[in-house]
Amino acid sequence: MKASAYSAARRRHIYAYLSILPAILIIVLFTVYPVLYNLDLALHKNVLTAPGKHPFTGPKNFVDVLKNPGLIRSFKTTAQFTAVIVVGDVILGILIALLLNEKFLGARVLQVLILIPWAIPVVMAGIIWRWMFAGNVGVINGLLYSLGIIDKYYSFFGNPMTAKMALTVARLWKDVPLATILLLATLQVIPHELYDAAKIDGGGVWAVFRYVTFPFLRPTLTVLLILETLIGFVTFDLVYVMTGGGPADATMLLAWYTYTEIFTHLNLGRGAALAFIIALLTLVMAVFYFWALRSEEIYQ
Amino acid sequence: MRMSIGKRIFLYVMSVILAIWLIGPILWIVDASFQLDNELFSIPPHWIPHNPTLDNYKYIITRVPPPAYDYDPGQIKMGHKASGEALAAIPALKNSFIVSVATMFLNVAISVLAAYAFSRLKFTGRNTSFSFIMLSRLIPAIAVAIPFFAIIQRLRLLDTHLALILVYLAFTLPFTIWFMTKYFDFMPPDLEDAAMVDGCTRFQALTKAVIPVVAPGIAATGAFAFMNAYSEFLFAVLLTKTMASKTVPVVLSAAAINHDVSYALASTAVVLAIIPPIVFALVFRNYITSGLSMAFGK
Numbered sequence: 007m008k009a010s011a012y013s014a015a016r017r018r019h020i021y022a023y024l025s026i027l028p029a030i031l032i033i034v035l036f037t038v039y040p041v042l043y044n045l046d047l048a049l050h051k052n053v054l055t056a057p058g059k060h061p062f063t064g065p066k067n068f069v070d071v072l073k074n075p076g077l078i079r080s081f082k083t084t085a086q087f088t089a090v091i092v093v094g095d096v097i098l099g100i101l102i103a104l105l106l107n108e109k110f111l112g113a114r115v116l117q118v119l120i121l122i123p124w125a126i127p128v129v130m131a132g133i134i135w136r137w138m139f140a141g142n143v144g145v146i147n148g149l150l151y152s153l154g155i156i157d158k159y160y161s162f163f164g165n166p167m168t169a170k171m172a173l174t175v176a177r178l179w180k181d182v183p184l185a186t187i188l189l190l191a192t193l194q195v196i197p198h199e200l201y202d203a204a205k206i207d208g209g210g211v212w213a214v215f216r217y218v219t220f221p222f223l224r225p226t227l228t229v230l231l232i233l234e235t236l237i238g239f240v241t242f243d244l245v246y247v248m249t250g251g252g253p254a255d256a257t258m259l260l261a262w263y264t265y266t267e268i269f270t271h272l273n274l275g276r277g278a279a280l281a282f283i284i285a286l287l288t289l290v291m292a293v294f295y296f297w298a299l300r301s302e303e304i305y306q
Numbered sequence: 307m308r309m310s311i312g313k314r315i316f317l318y319v320m321s322v323i324l325a326i327w328l329i330g331p332i333l334w335i336v337d338a339s340f341q342l343d344n345e346l347f348s349i350p351p352h353w354i355p356h357n358p359t360l361d362n363y364k365y366i367i368t369r370v371p372p373p374a375y376d377y378d379p380g381q382i383k384m385g386h387k388a389s390g391e392a393l394a395a396i397p398a399l400k401n402s403f404i405v406s407v408a409t410m411f412l413n414v415a416i417s418v419l420a421a422y423a424f425s426r427l428k429f430t431g432r433n434t435s436f437s438f439i440m441l442s443r444l445i446p447a448i449a450v451a452i453p454f455f456a457i458i459q460r461l462r463l464l465d466t467h468l469a470l471i472l473v474y475l476a477f478t479l480p481f482t483i484w485f486m487t488k489y490f491d492f493m494p495p496d497l498e499d500a501a502m503v504d505g506c507t508r509f510q511a512l513t514k515a516v517i518p519v520v521a522p523g524i525a526a527t528g529a530f531a532f533m534n535a536y537s538e539f540l541f542a543v544l545l546t547k548t549m550a551s552k553t554v555p556v557v558l559s560a561a562a563i564n565h566d567v568s569y570a571l572a573s574t575a576v577v578l579a580i581i582p583p584i585v586f587a588l589v590f591r592n593y594i595t596s597g598l599s600m601a602f603g604k
Contacts, residue, residue, distance in 0.1 A: 018427055021508050025423035026435055028416045029479050036476035037442040040453030047452065105320055110309070112321035118588065119328045121595075125587035126332075126580050127537030129555035133562040133576055134331045137338075143569050145334050148351035159349070179331070187595055240446050243539040243555070247562045261448045265540075274452055281449035292444050 041285075047278035054272035067279035077280070079255065080263035087174065087259060088238025094178045095234045096227060099185030104219075106186065107193045117190070124183040132247035135176035139163065166256030169249050173257050176244055181237065185230050192226045193219070232295040239288060260284060332580070338573035339363070342374055346569050362574035366395050391561035392568065395575035397549050398557040399582075404467050405553060406535040409474040413482055413531035414524055416475070421486030422512050426495065436487075443480035447540050458545050465547040473545070474535040482527045485597070489523035490516075526597025529590045536583055554579045 048067050050060040071077060106113045106120070123131065138146050141161035150156045162168040196219065204214045242261035249257040251266065264284055268277035309317075338346055340358045361372040423429070424436055454473060463469040497519060498511035506514060517524065539555040546552045558579060561572040587594060 018508075019429045022423040022427045022429040022432070026420040029420040029439065029483060030435060032416075032472065032476050033439055033442050033479060035457065036450070036454065036473065037445065039457065040450040041445070043453035043456060044450070102324060105317065105324065108317055110314070110317055112318055116321055116324060116328075118591065119325055121587045121591060122332065122584055123328055125533065125583045127539075127555055127583060129537070129539045129559050129562075130576055130580050133558055133572075134335050136562055137569065137573070138331055138334065143338075143346050143351075145351055148349070152350040179327070183328075184598070187598055191595070191598070240448065242448060243559075246539070246543075247559045250563065261446070264448045265451070268452060277452055281452065285445050285449040288446050288449075289444055 044278040044281055047274050048282055050275055052273070052275035052278075054274060063275070067275045068283070071276055071279045071283060076255075076258075076263065076267075077283075080258045080260050083256070083258055084239060084260045087170070087177075087241070087257075088235055090174055091177050091181065091238055092231060092234045094174070095181050095185050096230060098178065098182045099189050099230065100223070102182065102186045103189035103193055106190050120183045120186055122183075123179050124187070126180070128180060128243045129247055131180045132176055132244045135172060135179065136163075136248045139168075139172045139175075163249060164253055166253055169253055169256055173244060173248055176248060177237075177241065181234060185234075188226050188230065189223060192223055196222050228295075228298065232292075235291060235295070236288065239284075239291070335573050335576055338570060339577045341570055343568055343570045362570050365571065366393060366574055366578065369393055369396075391557050391564060392571040392575040394549055394552070394557045395554070395578055398552055398554045399578065401467065401549075401551055402536055402553040402555075402579075403582075405470045405474070405551075406532045408467070408471045409478065409535035410528045410532040412471065412475055413478050414528050417479055417482040417486050417527060418512075418517070418520075418524060420479075421483050421490055422516065424483070424487045425490035426498075439480050439483055443477075447477070451540065451544060454541060455544055464545060465551050467551055469545045470535070470538075470542060470551065470553070473541045474531075474538060477538070478531045478534050482530060485530075486520075486523060486527055488600070489520055493519060522593050523597065525590055525593040529586065529594050530597070532586060533583055 049062060049064060051063045051066075052060050102120070106116055126134075138144060139162040141147065141159050141163070144159065144162070146162075147156070147159040151159065160168075162172050200218050201214060204218050209217065238259075240261050241259050242265060245251055245257055245259055245262040246265075251258040251262050261284075264277070264280050267280055268274070271277075337353070337355065339362055340360070341352065341355045342357070342359060342361065345352055345355060345357060359374065361374045364370075364372050365375060420439075424432065458464055458469045458473075461469075463472075493516070497515045498506075501511040501515040502508065536553075537555065538553075539559065542553045542556045543559065546556055558572070558575060561567050561575065
């Protein structure tokens with residue numbers, strides 16, 4: 007009996023390991039190896055314009071990267087962009103979810119339409135918005151012109167402020183639908199009796215939202231906060247197709263900064279060091295958020 | 307309870323504004339695809355094309371320039387515009403499909419197998435390997451760009467579909483494994499226990515008894531993998547060189563940053579490129595929304 011229990015456990019282990027093996031192999035190849043490879047690159051001098059010579063330089067690449075004022079500027083730009091899209095995503099998400107939670111025909115149609123921006127790949131969303139804001143064929147210019155608000159087409163991508171605005175609009179157009187879908191799903195599980203009770207108690211619209219709706223939305227809002235912050239820090243494709251980081255580095259987000267550092271300066275050592283710093287930053291944020299989420303669960 | 311007239315009007319006005327915000331940009335790009343550049347550049351724009359045409363679609367699909375595209379120095383038409391990127395839309399769509407469909411099927415197979423083990427079986431190293439898979443996803447893509455290029459180069463896979471499929475698997479598996487594990491956790495183990503009492507092996511029980519029951523979860527997983535692979539840009543631009551493997555985002559981004567591009571032709575390419583994911587999302591709507599709310603909700 008004992009022997010058969012032992013062999014059953016053995017069979018279970020073999021089955022389990024075989025099951026997770028393909029996943030583990032792919033992930034190890036694309037995680038452990040890249041991290042070690044990056045570390046090796048970062049600790050050596052490695053400039054593509056001077057191939058063949060890679061002396062060990064220790065932390066020099068890291069110091070160079072951190073001393074570059076471009077990094078601090080890019081970090082500030084990213085933090086500002088992220089703050090705006092997080093706030094925009096949450097507020098618009100809540101308002102639209104509340105609208106879609108009403109019982110009328112419009113809500114049912116919109117629940118289908120809301121999936122469309124979510125489904126469109128970021129690159130294509132970026133291209134569409136680039137052309138919407140364009141100074142020559144831009145339909146936004148066309149609209150403002152037709153309404154008599156401007157008398158000459160305006161170059162949105164020529165001004166740092168409006169270029170940032172265009173990028174933000176495209177990001178929110180793409181991201182708010184997911185926020186809405188998640189918040190709407192949460193709204194739909196709130197028991198109706200709670201609203202009725204609140205109304206009997208004489209609660210106004212704001213009081214009902216604050217004391218009935220909001221506590222239910224809180225966990226979902228925390229998830230959205232995490233998601234949107236990480237998106238702000240990895241936004242790359244939108245910058246690529248919309249602004250190229252300009253004008254005057256106004257939209258130089260961290261992911262784009264890293265890309266241009268690697269591929270225009272061709273300094274792989276510094277690129278790897280920068281990559282390490284970015285990865286570490288994301289990890290710190292993620293850990294912080296997981297901690298926040300966990301305390302959220304205990305609070306429940 | 308009936309809604310008051312005032313509230314009803316307010317809701318409909320808000321709905322119209324929201325609908326314009328959601329699909330206005332798409333409608334405009336579709337509108338532009340039925341015009342030629344000379345009309346597209348008119349100020350103010352023609353909301354309804356004065357000379358609607360299918361020439362852009364014909365040109366992209368057949369790659370034979372229609373008469374309207376002939377070079378005519380006297381008139382602003384479009385034959386002189388650099389349109390190579392937009393004309394590559396169809397081969398790029400084919401590449402995108404090969405990569406996304408392969409990623410979808412492989413992802414589903416690998417993640418269902420692994421998630422089932424994580425959810426149902428006790429084994430040494432279970433928690434460690436699970437945490438490892440989840441943590442791997444915290445590495446931002448841009449941070450591993452150089453090593454990924456080096457790996458793919460060393461495997462002699464640069465400019466191939468397989469390179470993209472491997473990278474996309476690595477990036478989608480953590481989420482889908484987590485999602486399917488959560489999904490299996492919700493399912494009572496009664497069915498497969500019964501199957502195994504009837505003499506099925508663990509693997510047979512999974513394929514015969516469990517998979518039919520978790521089909522909605524599998525549909526959501528497949529949809530997620532497909533949409534991710536179809537949209538991915540950074541590695542697509544990094545690991546492809548020629549039309550042997552360039553995907554839609556790579557080709558279209560090149561069109562977007564080209565100031566001399568034919569806007570009409572490029573708009574048409576964008577329309578063709580966004581149809582598949584939109585259709586996919588609408589067909590799998592119920593699975594996607596329930597999958598999303600399950601994954602991010604409770």
